[in-house]
Amino acid sequence: MNEKYLPLTATVVVFLALFGIGGLLYNNFVSTLVLGDILADNAFIIIAAIGTTFVIISGGIDLSIGSMIGFVGVVMANLDVVGWHPLASGAMMLVFGLLYGALVGLVIDFCDIQPFIVTLAGLFLLRGGCFMINLDSVPIRHDFVQEFAGASIPLPGGGDLHSSALVMLVAWVAAIVIFHFTRFGASVYAMGGDRTSAKLMGVPMRRTMIGIYALGGFYSALGGVIYALYTSSGYPLAGTGNELTAIASVVLGGTPLTGGVGMVGGTLFGGMIFGLIATLINFNGSLNGAWIMIIGGVLLFLFIVLQRFLVGSFRLRSAA
Amino acid sequence: MTQIPTSTLPKHSSLTTTLLAVARHKAIWPLAALALIFLIDFIISPNFFSIRIVEGRLFGSVIDVFYRAVPTAMVALGMAVVIGTAGIDLSVGSVIAIGGAVITWRIHAGDPHILILFWALGVGLLCGIWNGFLVAVLEIQPIIATLILMVSGRGIGLMINLLYGGTNPSYTSALLQGISTGHIAFVPTRLLVFLLVFVLLWALLRRTALGMFLESVGANKKAAYLTGINARLVTYSAYIICGLTAAAAGVILCADTHTSDPVSIGRNIELDAILAVVIGGGSLAGGRIYLGMTILGALVIQALTTSILSSGVPPEYNLVVEAIVVLVVLLLQSANFRSLAVSIFARRKR
């Protein structure tokens, strides 16, 4: 089998194994009902994580994901108060996310500042923006929210594919297409794999950089829109810490933080693994959130070591 | 034999020379920023600088800044060391969380409180050994390596809490609370503790060759290796130092609330610490470690927060202001941006 599919395979295996463990531990776990719920509950973070995959494969990082999610929700809630339709405010926030990301990408490239610090400042900026707009949670009362929550496609076995999960799946497929079937996607891989070579091979560096962060911003905003609709509110603290979960999902999905390799397809499963762990623990009831963090850390460790020795061997060989 | 060239600087008066020397010193930027913030504070509330003595200790807005900056400054010191080796440690918040949980656990187990201090430092040591192993031995990128403990650390803290059946258990400890919130003579104890940590770290770095080795490894790993420096060991030590300073900060933070709350204690402290290091002149690419200026950086960050609080501006603005300050610092540090700004300026003048 092609070596590059190994991390992805590992991810899918872990996911299936966890699902199987759930089936062993609890009755009625292995069902489309549970699956549908996991997809819907975690749709927003998976969408954001998909956007982050672009950034990470190019060799960068984005720490402002969670803050964007919060900011988008807060703005939408406040626009709802003055009568905007959530679709309209949502669309506007998507454009905002795109433009914001493009600006971030431009600053990173032009000023040659490390993405870590720039997106860190972005984290503060957007979170602060949330607080400046309102300190408490503001509900979104428009009827559309109910319609959206209710819309779903029934699955065989009694479960449902809820609207948020549908959006997430569409976004996921779109990302796969962009990554694997456009020149832009190929450029992203090249940039992450070897920056100097990419430049010499004619990859348009600045344009690609801007596009990467713009796409990341767009997806984070989309995650925020979904979250706002899902919780029918704009909460200034929403998304706190989500950047970590998103990054961890990407890594668990088979994309190392070193860049150049990985698949956005895996991010879906990486995010689902986190969702699965949380569900498994909730089902039990007596365990608590601590286990999510610990298991997450352990899985992360195993994957990172796996990736280190897989990818490390490629690069070492070519350097010999 | 060629003559040693004499200095080519024109002769100045001694005052100008001193002023020039001061201006060229790198500390000028964070100091200026701090002075500016204090000035604005003074304008807004003229009694900003008033210091009074209440119940035998100093009180005042200025004192408050120093007081609250201690935990961040401590973490920032260790962070500066790690960043000097071209690394980073995202797990410091988790180290604090675990430390808090262990402190509470041992207090409930009845250990003498002095011993518990060593338990706390032990946590920092262990975490540092773990991180160091991943980075120096397995050669995993520091961001990812320390991410592991960052993600799982708070969970470990929660687990420890559960060990003796509590959620957010609290404790009473005269010793620890004395360290964190008490005072000796008129000075808050934690400032003295911080001073001690700083002096110890300074001695470790500057009274031995370790500081120079750390900076060499960060600035040019290959060259350092060729001069016989054991880059692996040196890098390892950086993460142990960072773990220890984080643990020390944890003692102070935890005793402040005398509770173990692994989920929210020390939230975002790693970000503040990194910012403090960057404002203090440190480069994320490794190199010089500016311990003193990092403290200034931490003070700047704290001063911003305190000023916003005491000026009546809604505290929500705090984050935005911090973000803007950071961005301005970053942009000024970028050569491309500076030349762009200069060229825009020049065009306007015409």
Add this chain to the structure above:
Amino acid sequence: MAEQVTARVEMLDVSKTFPGVRALDKVSLRLLGGEVHALMGENGAGKSTLIKVMTGALSGDEGEIRLDGQTVEIKTPGQARALGIGTVYQEVNLVPTMSVTKNLTLGRQPTKFGFISWRLAREVANRRLKRLNIDIDVERPLGSYSVAIQQLVAIARALEDDTRVLVLDEPTASLDAHETALLFQIVRDLKSRGIAIVFITHFIDQVYQIADRISVLRNGRLVGSAPIGEMPPLKLISLMIGRELGQTGLRLAGDAPPSDAPVMLEAEGVGKRLMMEPLDIALRRGEVVGLSGLLGSGRTETAKLIFGAVKPDAGKITIGAITGGHSPSRSIRAGVAFCPEDRKAEGVVGELSVRENIILALQSKRGWLRRLSQAEQEKLAAEMIKTLAIATPDADKPVGQLSGGNQQKVLLARSLVSGPQVLILDEPTRGIDVGAHSEIVQLIRKLAGQGLALLVASSEIDELVAVADRVAVLRDRRKVGEISGADITRDNIIHMIAGVQS
């Protein structure tokens, strides 16, 4: 072999000046189709500048370029490629983490309805590789293949349907003999299709295997160009080095080296695959051994292997009484010091001060606990600054702010301060002005007189003639002989490099 009347590419009187240096001075070059044209020259000769002008990475200040008789403008790499000039750089500039297909088609992927068709891309990739008679799995990551294969993929990428000229920059640097033969086969095949091939290399033997014509650059000028039959090795090397034969250089060393002095460092059969063939060298107390050879012959590699900066695959090194695997820290503790050639990447720690750089090796020898006091550091630094005449207003300036030559002196100071018994110097006088040059040469003799054992790798033959008691001659990553005492003359060294009897 029939020569076409019109050259495929002609560079006429091309000049290029950088601040302070004239990199190219009215260089003219004719590249004929179906011919392998070797471009040779030592450091700073202008080879890479000339190639950059031809491939659009730089613009010439003067002169013109003609393609098949027509004058053209080449201002960007894209234009060069469009005109049929393909380049394969020395570092395989492809992306090792991506598949061969992706590397071959990056930027020009075939599309269907706006999206990339990987099926078509694979066909394109296979087709291109087939043209070079290569048959590999194009879906595997490039990095999983050997460097030789990666190079061939790079060539396949550079080769379009309408390629007129293919520039190969040091293509055999990382290849073993078998892989080189494979490459040459492909080059001959391309030749037969009428493509003009520019071959830049340092390997003399290979030039005579594959080239039809040789052009030599020196100091930015074309000093000779002839078909291979009219350019024997001796003439080639003389042109590259730039002196007439028969002139003698000044010798400072005595006629007979001390033969009874104890051996301080002995390397037996030391080598590394793809780097250096196993060789023997012995360094004696009070003796200066020179390492001579052309650029690329393995001088730096030998120095690094002996110092332990690179671990050898074969052989053993004995320092005093210690044998065994070596690392810089062990060598330094055993009393060896090393002054690297690439001062920027491997030498100076730019942010640290002059003083700190000078005492760094000594400090590492002492360990982290026994720190040299400020006073001791300043004293040592001041001594060195004086002895080597390092131009710096004060010792606390970051060393990155010093000029290149002074940085070199700081590195030299660093190795001297650690009190070594064996000193390995790689290009000690590179970038140093003429006046200081002779000082360093005299310093080297003085150190030998004080009992040090020295190994000096240098591209300047005269320097070694002046200073060495023995000279080990390298060619094409192999030691080909040794010359000692009164036999050390420029002529003899050049003859040995060329491989002819003198």
